[in-house]
Amino acid sequence: MNTKPHTREKSYSCEVCCSCFPNKQYLATHMRTHTREKPYSCEVCGFSFTMKNTMLQHMKTHIGKKPYSCDVCGSIFARKYNMLQHMQTHTGEKPYFCEVCGFSFTRKHHLLQHMRTHTGDKPYSCKDCGSSFTRKDGLVIHMLTHTGEKPYSCKVCGYSFTRKNYLLQHMRTHTGEKPYSCEVCGSSFTRKDSLVIHMRTHTGEKPYSCKVCGYSFICKSNLLQHTRTHTDSTKLDTPPN
Structure with missing residues (x-):
C-alpha cells in the first residue's frame, strides 16, 4: 500500500516565463507582473496595486496604524514584511545575489533593478524626449527637467x-x-x-x-x-x- 502523502501538482503554467502555480487564481495574480495591471487602487491617494491584500496593507499608512515594531531600534511599520526587511539592516543579511557580478542586496526588487545594469533593460521612458530609465523613480526625477520643478x-x-x-x-x-x-x-x-x-x-x-x-x-x-x-x-x- 502506498503511504506517501498526496501532493497536488502545479498544473497552471505562465505562457510568458513558464512559472508554475497550484491554481488559476495564483496564475492570474502572477500574470499582472507581466502585464503591469494594477486593479486595486487606494481610495485616499490613488496608488494602485496588483494584489488586494497589498492595497489593504498600504491603507494602514494613511490611518497611521503600524502594528509591527523592530526589537532592536524600535522603528515601527505598517507591514510585517517591511519590518523583516528592516531587520536586515541590523543583521547585515543580504540574501539576494546577482549571478553575474556577485553583488548582494537586502531586497529582491533591488536585485531586479540591478540586473538591468547588466541586461541594459530600461523599461521606463519619457514621453517628451524619449529618454529611458532602469527605474521608475529615475523617470520621475527626469520629468522635473521638463517641468522645471x-x-x-x-x-x-x-x-x-x-x-x-x-x-x-x-x-x-x-x-x-x-x-x-x-x-x-x-x-x-x-x-x-x-x-x-x-x-x-x-x-x-x-x-x-x-x-x-x-x-x-x-x-x-x-x-x-x-x-x-x-x-x-x-x-x-x-x-x-
Whole structure:
C-alpha cells in the first residue's frame, strides 16, 4: 500500500516565463507582473496595486496604524514584511545575489533593478524626449527637467533641488559635515563620490581614457576638459574656407 502523502501538482503554467502555480487564481495574480495591471487602487491617494491584500496593507499608512515594531531600534511599520526587511539592516543579511557580478542586496526588487545594469533593460521612458530609465523613480526625477520643478528647498539659503539627496548634500555646505573619510590619509568629504575619486590618488586608478591620445584620468570631468584640447587644436589646424 502506498503511504506517501498526496501532493497536488502545479498544473497552471505562465505562457510568458513558464512559472508554475497550484491554481488559476495564483496564475492570474502572477500574470499582472507581466502585464503591469494594477486593479486595486487606494481610495485616499490613488496608488494602485496588483494584489488586494497589498492595497489593504498600504491603507494602514494613511490611518497611521503600524502594528509591527523592530526589537532592536524600535522603528515601527505598517507591514510585517517591511519590518523583516528592516531587520536586515541590523543583521547585515543580504540574501539576494546577482549571478553575474556577485553583488548582494537586502531586497529582491533591488536585485531586479540591478540586473538591468547588466541586461541594459530600461523599461521606463519619457514621453517628451524619449529618454529611458532602469527605474521608475529615475523617470520621475527626469520629468522635473521638463517641468522645471525643484521641490526640495534649502531652509538656510532658499536654493532648490530636483532630488532630496542633492538637498542633503547641499546642506553639508552649511553644517560643515564631511561624513566620508579616507582610510589612508584621513581626508574627509561631503559626498561619497568625491571620496571615491580621491581614493584613486592612492590606488593610481585612472578609469577615464582619451580616445584620441590614450591619456587617462581619475575622473570624467578631467577627461572632458582634456578632450577640449584636441577639439580646439583641430579648429586651429583647419584652414579657413
